[in-house]
Amino acid sequence: MNSQAEFVAALLDPERDCPADLKTWNGSDPAARFAVYRNNVLSSLIDALAASFPVVQQLVGETFFRAMAAVYVRHSPPRTRILADYGADFPAFIQGFAPAASLPYLADVARLELLRIRAYHAADAAPLDADALATALAAPERLASLLLRLQPALGLLDSAFAVVSLWAAHQGALTLAEVDLDQAQCALVLRNGLEVEVLGIRSGDAVLIQALLQGRPLGAATQLALACDPAFDLGACLAHLLRAGAITHCAYDTQRPLP
Amino acid sequence: MMIASPIHVTNSAPARLPELPCQAGIGLKSQHYQQILETDPAVGFFEVHAENYLVAGGPFHHYLGLIRERYPLSIHGVGLSIGGQQALDREHLERLATLLERYQPQAFSEHLAWSSHGEVFLNDLLPLAYDAATLTRVCEHVDQVQSRLQRQLLLENPATYVEFASSSMDEATFIGEVVRRTGCGLLLDVNNAYVSSVNHHWDVQAYLRALPLHAVGEIHLAGFAEDRDAAGERLLIDNHGAPVDAAVWQLYAEVLQLIGATPTLLERDNAIPPLQVWLEEAQHAQTLLEGARATRPQALA
Structure with missing residues (x-):
């Protein structure tokens, strides 16, 4: 072990002695300075x-959050300088963190916050x-082979819990008492x-978006969405994406036959 | 007279020298982006941490681009780990090169410290033993950075809390040798000089005078927190979370007497004050700068 390896091991493990090579001018115990x-x-x-995870912190309180995060930091220090x-x-860690087991939705809230950070940067x-898409939509016979590329900021979360409502409650948009925690919700995160x-x-919108992200043409993506959600409304879904500026490119997939 | 090191005899002066204005600057924080664009505050330059801008896109780049159009910029790295016992992270150096290419800052600086080991990044500026092996390694790393970035690196003196029994030279001598061998400049952090001098019972005047003051390209001023060591002696913590201490202002005035007006950053990374408060602190430095004699001609090569 070189000297910096020894230093790091002692930094991350409070039970370890501080590195042997340290000295202090007054002979005081270097451990206090380390x-x-x-x-x-x-x-x-x-x-x-x-x-990065302000709503998770609000849900568990600062003391609990910092204790939980300390365990995570020691277990998983950054592998990145950014x-x-x-x-x-961190969301997967929270999922397995026994003291937080009474808040089963906490890991999904963390997943949502992670998507927000990614979207931001x-x-x-x-x-x-808008004209380009309007032109494409004006040719319904070719719509099924239309490929849509979505912005890199876009993220999806399919949760068994009411993550979107929880998020909104912490932005002051509604009160926590109004949130039915066990209601499954799909979240779309994007940057407008x-x-x-x-x-x-x-859920049908989420399936369509997922299929588009995988490079499927609109026809095939729509069939998947309808199979999941018979009430799926393609027009409303596309309008949603367009309004948010989420569609960045369109092209025809000439390699695929029309359904 | 020092004897030229056999290791770095072929080293040539780096291509581009720092060119910040001899004025006071402040850090650029995201909560101030809009106010800066709306009010155009009179400030000499802004400084950002490089690693905060090593992201693909979004508001950080949007605002930095707009502010860069109006102000000189200093990019201050905190993640290169120049003192690391392992090779520099080439990928990180490439990302920095791309960032500098994009924003064309007037200065780029890093720390005499290490912050990574193996794949782990510790997010702190960790101390070095000042011995021959460390000197060789740090010089190699500084050479590598300067030759990749094609510009002079300003290396910052650290704030430290411990010393190493294995050190064979003092910090000022070590820094002087790095500057002499690599042609890098010195980012003189006056707060760090004060903090380390208190923490290690150094004579701060002697420390400052032993540094290669001819190579100072930028000054940092910041605040500290106060603690006690195991013997109850003062232990100052460089927390960048408080106004500049009176003792550090005094030392700064003395440094300006020694080296003349020098670009000066008021550094804050915690407990970020309202923009106006920060600007007032910078104005105090600006007043001292205007009272100082003009900088000596840059003769670093």
Whole structure:
């Protein structure tokens, strides 16, 4: 173990002795000074998680959140130098964190917040010119082979819990008492200009969007959506995406036969 | 007279020197983006942490681009881990090169510290033993950064809480050697100088005078928190979360007497004050800068 490896091991494990090579001018125990580094590492990374997962913190309270995040930081310190990318597996950690088991929706709230961070920093992509889509929609016979590309910021979350309502409640849009936690909800996260939006969508919409993300043409995607949700409304769904600026390119898939 | 190191004799001066104005600047934080664009505050430059902008797109780039059109910019890295016992992360260096290409900052700086080990990033500026092996390694890393970025790196003196029994030279000597061997500049953090001097019982005046002051390209000023070590002695924590202390202002005035007006950043990363409060602190530095003699001619090469 080289000296920095020893230093790191002691930073992340409060039970370990501080590195042997340390000295202090007054002969005082270097452990008290080493504790400053331990605290800097731990608290700055907990702060980073608190900034990325504010609703999770609100749901469990700051004390619980910081204790939970400390366990995560020690177990999964960043593998990236870009803190906006830290915490990708924090939702999975929360899911398995026994003391939080009484809040089964907590991991999905974290997943939603992760999608928001990703959307905020995702690559810019100009929305498709409305005329271009209008032209495509004016040729219904070719609609089934239309390919739509969606913005890189877009994310989907299919949850067994009312994550969208929980999110809205923490933005002050409704009260927590109004939220039926066990209601399954699909969330669409996207960036409209500079603003990240969280929208509740129907399960059919989620299936269509997922299929478009996988590169399927509109016809095949619509069939999948209808199979999942007989009331699926393609026009409403596309209008939704268009209004939010979520569609960035369109083209015809000439390789596929029309259904 | 120092004897030229056999390791770095072929080193040539880096292509591009820092060119920040000799004025006071402040950090750029996302909560201030709109207010800055709406009010055009009189401030010499802004400084950002490089790693906050190593994201693909979105509001951070949108606003930094707009603000860069109006103000000089300093990009301050916190993640290169120049003092690391492992090779520099080439991918990270490439990302930095892309960022610098995009924003064309007037200065790029990093720390005499390490922050990564293996794949793990600790998000703190960790201390180094000042010995021959560390010196060789740090110089190699600084050379690598400067040759990739084609510009002079400003290396910041650290704030530290411990020293190493295995150190064979003092910090100022170490920094002087890095500057001499690599041609890098010094980002003189006056708060760090004060914090480390208190923490290690150094004579701060002697420390400052032993630094390669001719190579200072930028100054940092920040606040600290106060703690006690195991013997009850003062232990200052460089937390970037408080106004600049009176003792550090005094030291800053003395530094300006020694080296003349130098671009100066008021640094805050925690407990970010309202923009107006931050600007007032910068104005205090600006007043001291205007009272100082003009900078000596840049003769770093």
